[in-house]
Amino acid sequence: MNRREFIRNGALAGAAAAVVSCGSDAGSDTAAKDAVSSELPRVTWRLATSWPKTIDLLQNAPLRLADNMRVMSGGRFTIEVDSATKTKAPLDVFDFVRGNQFQMGHSASYYWKGKDPATLPFTTMPFGLTAQEQGAWFWYGGGVDMMNKVYAKHGMYSFPGGNTGLQMGGWFRKPINSLADLQGLKMRIPGLAGEILARVGVSPTNIPPGELYTALERGVVDAVEWINPYLDLAMGLQKIAKFYYTGWHEPGAETQFLVNRAAFDELPEVYRSMLHVAMKESGFNMLCESMMRNIETWNDFPQTCPDVHVGPLPDDVLLELKRQSGIVNAEIAKESPEFAEVLEHQNQFLKTVAPWTAISEQNYLEVRA
Ligand code: CA
Numbered sequence: 322m323n324r325r326e327f328i329r330n331g332a333l334a335g336a337a338a339a340v341v342s343c344g345s346d347a348g349s350d351t352a353a354k355d356a357v358s359s360e361l362p363r364v365t366w367r368l369a370t371s372w373p374k375t376i377d378l379l380q381n382a383p384l385r386l387a388d389n390m391r392v393m394s395g396g397r398f399t400i401e402v403d404s405a406t407k408t409k410a411p412l413d414v415f416d417f418v419r420g421n422q423f424q425m426g427h428s429a430s431y432y433w434k435g436k437d438p439a440t441l442p443f444t445t446m447p448f449g450l451t452a453q454e455q456g457a458w459f460w461y462g463g464g465v466d467m468m469n470k471v472y473a474k475h476g477m478y479s480f481p482g483g484n485t486g487l488q489m490g491g492w493f494r495k496p497i498n499s500l501a502d503l504q505g506l507k508m509r510i511p512g513l514a515g516e517i518l519a520r521v522g523v524s525p526t527n528i529p530p531g532e533l534y535t536a537l538e539r540g541v542v543d544a545v546e547w548i549n550p551y552l553d554l555a556m557g558l559q560k561i562a563k564f565y566y567t568g569w570h571e572p573g574a575e576t577q578f579l580v581n582r583a584a585f586d587e588l589p590e591v592y593r594s595m596l597h598v599a600m601k602e603s604g605f606n607m608l609c610e611s612m613m614r615n616i617e618t619w620n621d622f623p624q625t626c627p628d629v630h631v632g633p634l635p636d637d638v639l640l641e642l643k644r645q646s647g648i649v650n651a652e653i654a655k656e657s658p659e660f661a662e663v664l665e666h667q668n669q670f671l672k673t674v675a676p677w678t679a680i681s682e683q684n685y686l687e688v689r690a
């Protein structure tokens with residue numbers, strides 16, 4: 322997209338003009354470009370992602386961020402985005418950014434549970450907040466501040482990087498009719514959901530996204546949780562596993578931008594402001610794009626996947642998973658006071674938001690149905 326198309330699309334026109342604030346012609350495309358290019362240094366940053374380049378829905382967020390920054394800075398702020406296809410190290414993004422080999426990263430906070438359990442709740446919590454509720458928590462409920470408190474000790478900032486919306490429960494080779502069917506199952510499922518499933522006999526593992534299809538095909542795992550119909554079908558999981566369960570574990574999975582703290586702090590204020598705007602815009606775009614891609618995929622699903630069974634896990638399985646979720650959270654909280662603080666903060670928010678969601682969205686969806 323060239324600059325004019327970008328402005329016409331309106332994504333950042335107002336924000337760019339406000340950020341570069343250049344007198345009476347602040348709204349003018351040319352004036353904004355001149356003001357930025359004459360006063361600000363040229364900066365080139367590197368950004369590493371956890372996603373193979375083919376996973377467009379996730380990879381689009383950092384690419385869009387880079388485009389936003391190029392446009393707003395009049396071409397002076399360049400962000401070179403390296404996918405995991407290039408770095409071959411999808412789960413090293415945390416260390417890349419901490420060490421400033423890359424000034425930014427795009428990934429998921431719950432991948433870092435082994436480094437710091439307090440990072441877990443910033444992606445999503447089983448039976449927790451929806452995407453809409455989580456957005457309110459991050460931006461108006463203190464969530465972003467809480468996240469940056471956690472990441473400060475690792476020398477990084479972290480910001481919401483785009484929400485996929487509710488995720489599906491995963492692909493299984495065999496049907497799950499009872500808790501007994503989960504016994505001994507090897508499953509790719511990261512974060513807390515993996516911990517919870519381990520309590521009911523599953524062996525969870527976090528295989529990088531680029532290796533999921535092969536792992537399922539070769540029987541390294543019996544089941545794979547990835548994201549949503551659009552991205553799951555693109556991976557081809559439906560060719561191997563014929564039982565697709567609905568979600569309970571990632572009700573609003575937020576990706577994250579990681580930013581090296583020292584690199585960010587030494588930027589001119591105008592660049593820091595641009596980055597804030599660009600991250601928020603590309604994050605919001607992911608939520609909208611995710612919804613649209615899934616709508617399209619789901620409407621074709623009966624034709625593309627006629628032999629796939631879709632439905633929720635049995636009630637007794639879900640009840641047990643919910644019970645175990647509380648137990649796992651309490652255990653991690655006991656070991657990590659900082660996780661306990663974040664969890665308590667988020668749970669308090671859930672208590673305050675649930676009554677409104679029930680009487681607004683939930684009530685309406687039942688009425689519409
Ligand atoms: Ca997932």
